[in-house]
Amino acid sequence: MEVARRIQVSGSQFCFLVLDEKAYDQAVSEGRDLREFAKARGEGWKPPRLCHIKKDAPGLGLNILPVEDEKGKFTVSPVKGGAAERAGVRKGDRLIWMDGAMASELTHSAISKMVKKCSNHMTVLVIDSDSEKSYTNRKMPILPAMADTESMPFRPRRLHLVLGPEGYGFLLRQEKVGAGRTVHMVREVDNGSPAELGGVKEGEMLLEVNGESTDSLSHDEVVSKIRQSGQQVTLTTMPLQGQDFYTKLGLSPLLFCVDVTSGSPEEKKEIPMTLKPAVPHVEPEEGVQIDPNVRRCILQKGSAGFGFHLGCVQQKPGTFISQVAVDGPGEGSGLLQGDVVVEVNGQNVEKQSVEDVILHVKRGGDALSLLVVDQEGYDWLKKNGKPITVNQLSTISEVEESVSSAAEPPTQKTDDLSDE
DSSP states (O other), rough: OHHHHHHHHHTTOOOOOOOHHHHHHHHHTTOOOOOHHHHTTTTOOOOOOEEEEEEEBBBBBBEEEOOOOTTTOEEEEEOOTTTTHHTOOOOTEEEEEEEEEEGGGOOOHHHHHHHHOOEEEEEEEEEHHHHHHHHTTTTTOOOOOGSSSOOOOSSOEEEEEBBBTBBOEEEEEEEEOTTOOOOOOOOOOOOOOOHHHHHHOOEEEEEETEEEEOOOOOOOHHHHHHHTTTTTTEEEEEHHHHHHHHHHHHHOOGGGGGEEOOSSOEEEOOOOOOSOOOOOOOOOOTTTOOOOOEEEEEOOOOBBSSSSEEEETTTTTEEEEEOOOTTTHHHHHOOOOOOOOEEEEEEOOSSSSOOOOOOOHHHTHHHHEEEEOOOOHHHHEEEEEEEEGGOSSHHHHHHHHHHHHSOOSSSOOOOGGGGG
């Protein structure tokens, strides 16, 4: 879902980095960080930079000159201490794009006029000359979606809220904002509410619910999406003026999202899915006897997959069930959100990364056996040095019976982690 979303918001062009299956499997089996692997392939070249220049009294502080004997290419030189230099433009950078227009399609005269007519600000895409040559040699486009964007204003924020006893604590309205456009606006954020604690701000527009765009949704549909999320929801919001800003640039604001986490120093990484709420983790009290809910869940792949998603805590081994699809094979087998995955098809995965667990799931084909235990029970077993074995299974027969009775395929379409 996240891959599809990134392609959708990339506009008319986007760029893939791919590996063939053999190289990918080898990299994963060796525990390689694929992000570092990608960087190694591109040694000596850096990403482009989107620089938002706010005009001051002397102007933009930017000189643009054509590159000799290279049609459609321009070099930029910022005035020392000027607005362009403060925005991140460096001497010798190549100009790729400005305010939504490709520099290669403009004459020097047209560029000069754009700079002179600039009112208060201008956004440019630049790259150092060596990196620009590397992109050109590899026949790679230089796109805003690839850029470092630290100086961009009005960046959307992805906020994670947990439902309180009186709701999330904000009002949502569908409002007209001119030119026949309507947006979903956040109003009346309650003091001390989950919305305020999660960073929701009065007067911002709602762009997404759990990664799904609200553009084409009615007010009732958006409210329904939030309610269906159960005990937690992820909202993407942005100041209203940001919409006009990105529209003029011809870019989706969702390219520049900032993920805002609160409360825990360790950010959880999950594949989003808007079906059931995750189960909050509660530490077992000291000295209390716990009856771990250990289960072996047997799943047969349905028309929409296995019907669950996996999650993990970044920089730590271990995997848990983050989402379970209603009426899917996962739910029918007895999987519960928050369950810790101990084994996949008989192989212990407690110390493996979520990427490795996904590979184990894929290798099993259409059948899947999971040994799982509730988070509280898992913590208690580990704390007391007790093994997690089939001897603790008290509900195997009940689980297998529920699987055999689930004759009808799931009716709700879900995204299955093992297919991604």
